[in-house]
Amino acid sequence: MARQMSRRPKSLAAFRKQLLRWFRANRRVHPWRRDRDPYRVWLAEVMLQQTRIAAVIPYYDNFLRHFPEVRALAQASEQDVLRHLAGLGYYSRARNLHRAAKEIVERHGGEFPRDFDAVLKLPGIGRYTAAAVLSIAYGAPYAVLDGNVARVLARLGAIRGDLRAPRQWQQLAGTSQELLAVQSAGDWNQAMMELGETICTPKSPNCEACPVSGCCVALKRGLVDEIPAPRKKRAPVxxxxxxxxxxxxxxxxxxxxxxxxxxxxxxxxxxxxxxxxxxxxxxxxxxxxxxxxxxxxxxxxxxxxxxxxxxxxxxxxxxxxxxxxxxxxxxxxxxxxxxxxxxxxxxxxxxxxxxxxxxxxxxxxxxxxxxxxxxxxx
Ligand code: SF4
Known part of the structure; x- marks a missing residue:
């Protein structure tokens, strides 16, 4: 899809413009969108991993009251950090958050690093979180790829098959990077995520309200309900x-x-x-x-x-x-x-x-x- 568009720079430019305009007019108000402070963006991205937005909001505000900046988090005891995230699940996140805060203070002078590889070395941070924080906080040109973005890309390009298969995922990562609106990387990444969360949802996507429906190959071919293919679920134990x-x-x-x-x-x-x-x-x-x-x-x-x-x-x-x-x-x-x-x-x-x-x-x-x-x- 990106290749088709990149051969036609005008359509790629129009696609970016439509999506960004839609996002800026419709973006949801979240506490972590009040500013672009890297500590707050990072905290939100970690809390949102595999957790619903509604569940995160009360924890986010409460956590910031107790640990308003990275030094306060680094100086806290692990027990105190765990206590303020207890109930949110996935406690390895809390432990990694605490360890990463210490590393940011000790190795980076208390400033969230700007270098992608340095960010990846922090505990609990993978490519998705690194790209999200660097693009939103610093405007750095890294595209995100998570389940929501992968679904949007797959439908836009009518890509079939298991999206999580390593080769497929790598190709989607490449497509995501090619589509990135480099000058507005943070907004672009959030727009792609927001499109997947609110419009191009797993079931019954709202194509009528989609700002980029004109570019969607799955819609044109009547394949929206077939893409992505349902994942094989592990039998419950x-x-x-x-x-x-x-x-x-x-x-x-x-x-x-x-x-x-x-x-x-x-x-x-x-x-x-x-x-x-x-x-x-x-x-x-x-x-x-x-x-x-x-x-x-x-x-x-x-x-x-x-x-x-x-x-x-x-x-x-x-x-x-x-x-x-x-x-x-x-x-x-x-x-x-x-x-x-x-x-x-x-x-x-x-x-x-x-x-x-x-x-x-x-x-x-x-x-x-x-x-x-x-x-x-x-
Ligand atoms: S037109 Fe429908 S399927 Fe295509 S990207 Fe938009 S919401 Fe998703």
Whole structure:
């Protein structure tokens, strides 16, 4: 498509003009579009990775209140950074953001680098994020390519096949770069993304409202619904995770750090309840886990309401069990805190769901009436 157009410079110029004009008239108002400060642009791009805009907005403003510039972020503790992003998911992003802030301060004098290769060396930054930040913040001539932009390009050029296949993706990256309006790189990249997010959507694209419909080969050939070809989805996997919510007489519970244990993704290497993936559903494997892994004395486990949790292709059933104890056991890599004050430490959304089930049960008195399941460790 770009080649067809680049042989006809006038049509390429018109295409760029139409898209930029549409974007400048219709751009959505987002907090990260208030200015072009590289720190803020970078922060937004990292938060928006695989996360909906609506979910990001409250976190973005809150994060900036606590870490208004890169030095403040670099000086913060990792726990503090994680705490302010807890609930957003993908916590490796938060850790990389923190590490990158330190590198920017230590190696680049606190200024986001302008060199593409230097940016790529920062933790957690790939080609897409580097191109987005450099073009939006500095106007540098790097075109972005993500799923939205790839879909737009594929339809504009009626490109069939698996867009994520490495060769295809590389060609799309080349096309994206050829189309780039170099003098307005930041606006151009945002225009392409915005077109994919709001008009040229995966299902039922709004071609009537599309500013570049006159250049769209898929539309001309009636192929819009066939491009891109649907991706083969990985078959969903069902899992059950049982977790123990210990509760002492003061309402305190026990959280552990368990890096490298059964599931780094689910609990994101943050504070979590002792937990294990099980095949059965009666708490017996959880009781065994508590005994074998942590040396817990026999403990009565009361089953609470189940919670659902989905991570990519995994459909997870979270099965919390409450255990009332006179004293919390003292074990390494653990901490005790009030169950009602869990938000004071960084925890994943799975841990929040488990805590919510326990608090609901305690509030309604279910656990006092409920029958302990077969979770008594021997
Ligand atoms: S005309 Fe339709 S399919 Fe083509 S780019 Fe525009 S919205 Fe997408």
């Amino acid at each position: 069902r899992q059950r995770i049982e977790a123990a919510v210990l509760l002492d007489k003061r309402g305190r519970t026990l959280l552990v750090r368990d890096p490298g244990a059964h599931d780094d993704v689910l609990f994101s290497r943050m504070w979590q309840f002792p937990a294990v993936q099980t095949a059965g559903n009666d708490g017996a494997e959880l009781a065994k886990h508590l005994r074998d892994k942590y040396g817990f004395a026999p403990i009565a486990l009361t089953e609470l309401a189940l919670a659902k949790h989905c991570v990519t292709f995994r459909n997870i059933t979270l099965a919390p069990f409450l255990a009332r104890v006179s004293e919390l056991p003292k074990i390494a890599h653990s901490r005790a805190l009030l169950l009602s004050q869990l938000n004071r430490v960084p925890v994943s959304s799975a841990t929040r769901k488990i805590a919510a089930a326990a608090l609901d049960a305690i509030d309604s008195g279910v656990t006092d009436r409920g029958r302990a399941r077969n979770g008594r460790a021997s």
